[in-house]
Structure formats: C-alpha cells, structure tokens
Amino acid sequence: MxxxxxxxxxxxxxxxxxxxxxxxxxxxxxxxxxxxxxxxxxxxxxxxxxxxxxxxxxxxxxxxxxxxxxDDVGFVFQDATLMPWATVADNVWLPHRLRGMSREDAQPLIDEALERVGLGGRQSAYPRELSGGMRMRVSIARALSLKPxxxxxxxxxxxxxxxxxxxxxxxxxxxxxxxxxxxxxxxxxxxxxxxxxxxxxxxxxxxxxxxxxxxxxxxxxxxxxxxxxxxxxxxxxxxxxxxxxxxxxxxxxxxxx
Structure with a gap:
C-alpha cells in the first residue's frame, strides 16, 4: 500500500x-x-x-x-468572497499581494488562472458586472493562481x-x-x-x-x-x-x- x-x-x-x-x-x-x-x-x-x-x-x-x-494549498469558500471595489484581475492578485508579490510579477499567474476558468476577457470587470457563476469562477481562479x-x-x-x-x-x-x-x-x-x-x-x-x-x-x-x-x-x-x-x-x- x-x-x-x-x-x-x-x-x-x-x-x-x-x-x-x-x-x-x-x-x-x-x-x-x-x-x-x-x-x-x-x-x-x-x-x-x-x-x-x-x-x-x-x-x-x-x-x-x-x-x-x-505551501501551495488553495481554498475556495462557499461564497465567492470577492472585493466589490476591485477588478477581476485584482481579486485574483489578492493572495499574491498578501505574500508581497507585485502586480507585474503576478500578472502571468493571473492571466493563466483566468484563462483556465474561461474568464480571460473579463479581467477589467467588477464583481457587480458578473453573474453568480462567473463570480465563483473568479474565486476558483484566485485559488488556482497559487498553482496548488x-x-x-x-x-x-x-x-x-x-x-x-x-x-x-x-x-x-x-x-x-x-x-x-x-x-x-x-x-x-x-x-x-x-x-x-x-x-x-x-x-x-x-x-x-x-x-x-x-x-x-x-x-x-x-x-x-x-x-x-x-x-x-x-x-x-x-x-x-x-x-x-x-x-x-x-x-x-x-x-x-
């Protein structure tokens, strides 16, 4: 075994x-x-x-x-838990920002994660502009960007x-x-x-x-x-x-x- x-x-x-x-x-x-x-x-x-x-x-x-x-454990909560004032890309950047990574350095990870969940064209959108399913995709992308x-x-x-x-x-x-x-x-x-x-x-x-x-x-x-x-x-x-x-x-x- x-x-x-x-x-x-x-x-x-x-x-x-x-x-x-x-x-x-x-x-x-x-x-x-x-x-x-x-x-x-x-x-x-x-x-x-x-x-x-x-x-x-x-x-x-x-x-x-x-x-x-x-170190690379991703967590997706029951709610999307997105920051309403931040764009989709900035919401995905959040865990990297908390780790001290600049937006520029994190951008390839953001791009890849959003492409994976089918939101590559919505980086500049705000949560209020997205459906419930799309908001949850952003939450998943945020976890996936950590490459867990x-x-x-x-x-x-x-x-x-x-x-x-x-x-x-x-x-x-x-x-x-x-x-x-x-x-x-x-x-x-x-x-x-x-x-x-x-x-x-x-x-x-x-x-x-x-x-x-x-x-x-x-x-x-x-x-x-x-x-x-x-x-x-x-x-x-x-x-x-x-x-x-x-x-x-x-x-x-x-x-x-």
Whole structure:
C-alpha cells in the first residue's frame, strides 16, 4: 500500500462553548485523489476542511502531511468572497499581494488562472458586472493562481442554479483531470459527489465522524456519459442509503483508508 499524502489521525474538535464538532476522525488521503465529504448540515464538514487548511487547530488527534504541509494549498469558500471595489484581475492578485508579490510579477499567474476558468476577457470587470457563476469562477481562479497541489473546496456551487452548477462541475472535472490536484470537497449534493469524486466519505450528525467510505470507479474525464451511467446511479443510491442509515446514529471511531 502506498504512503498516504495526508493522514487524519483521531481528529477531534471541541469549541469553547463545549460543542463537539468532530470526534475520532481518521482517514488516509492519497495524492491526486478527489475526496468528497457529505453529511447533514452542522456535522463538521467545513470545520474539518478548515483544520486541514491550517485555519484552525484540532482539540485532539493529529494531521500529518507525509512531506510536510504544502505551501501551495488553495481554498475556495462557499461564497465567492470577492472585493466589490476591485477588478477581476485584482481579486485574483489578492493572495499574491498578501505574500508581497507585485502586480507585474503576478500578472502571468493571473492571466493563466483566468484563462483556465474561461474568464480571460473579463479581467477589467467588477464583481457587480458578473453573474453568480462567473463570480465563483473568479474565486476558483484566485485559488488556482497559487498553482496548488491541494485544493480545498467548501460547497462552492451550492448557491447556483442547477445548469450553471453542472457546467462548473464539468469544468472542475476537466481541470482536475488535467492537473491531478489532491482535492477535498464539501458538498450536500450526493449527485455532485458521485460525479466529481474518486472517493466519498459519509458523515453523520454532529459530532462528525466517518461512517462510510464509498469508492467511485469512473473515467477520469466524465461528462454526461458518466451521469447517464447506471454505475453513477448506483453510487448515488448507495451514498444516500448510507446517509439515511447514519441519521441519528452516534458516531463511532473508525479508520478509513
């Protein structure tokens, strides 16, 4: 068995008010995999993502990167979180600016990232001039401009209409197939998880744990052919059944690998 890229070892997170958000989270994550976290609202999915990103610290357990935590971790939040007074290009420049990189030096990274998400011609536009889907593309471009080895995504398409969401799912799958980032993706949509993932980890109600580990054996390049595949329907049904079985069930410590 290959050495995992990232190991979550008995992670727990309890907040100052006593709320237990996570308990005994354990998993081995392979490099280049696309792992989706699914579960009910409040089960700790976003909390776990923030722990992996280093934006918060676990109360128990450890997070281990085999070769040390990468500097190039991209994070895409639920909202586009764009600066309304800044152009598209300046919004993508932001993380580089915070690192002390000039706009001139960052420009090639900005250009490349916006081209990747289909917004190469909108660099001078402002967020108010963009649709919701376009604003989310800018947010993704901002993360991609860092050239991440790891991409963490917290329900980035939840607020979009179904057609726009499917198109962005297609675009994200194409980008992942090309660059093979390691992706950890939070979603409430079983169908989105079954479409995008190589693996789906199911979480019950808080405190979150992993109660099921569902592999997704599918072509790297997916598209509508995968959505129409009976295997896609079966995986979606299996994950739905696991979510229903987990409802109201106390979490148990379990390692999935």
């Amino acid at each position: 290959s050495t995992p890229f990232l190991t979550l070892n008995n992670i727990g997170r309890r907040f100052a008010d006593g709320t237990a958000a996570l308990a005994d989270i354990s998993a081995d994550i392979e490099e280049g995999s696309f792992v989706s976290l699914v579960g009910p609202s409040g089960c700790g999915k976003s909390t776990l993502l923030r722990l992996v990103a280093g934006l918060d610290e676990p109360s128990a357990g450890s997070i281990t990167w085999t070769n040390g935590q990468p 080895r790891v991409l963490l995504m917290d329900e980035p398409f939840a607020a979009l209409d179904e057609i726009t969401r499917e198109k962005l799912n297609d675009d994200l799958n194409d980008l992942w197939a090309e660059h093979k980032w390691t992706v950890i993706y939070v979603t409430h949509s079983v169908y989105e998880a079954a479409y995008l993932s190589t693996r789906i980890l199911v979480m019950p109600a808080r405190p979150g744990a992993f109660v099921a580990d569902v592999p997704v054996e599918a072509p790297v390049d997916r598209g509508d052919g995968w959505r129409a595949n009976p295997r896609f329907a079966q995986i979606s049904a299996d994950v739905t059944a696991q979510l229903r079985a987990a409802a109201g069930v106390a979490s148990q410590s379990r390692r999935v690998s």
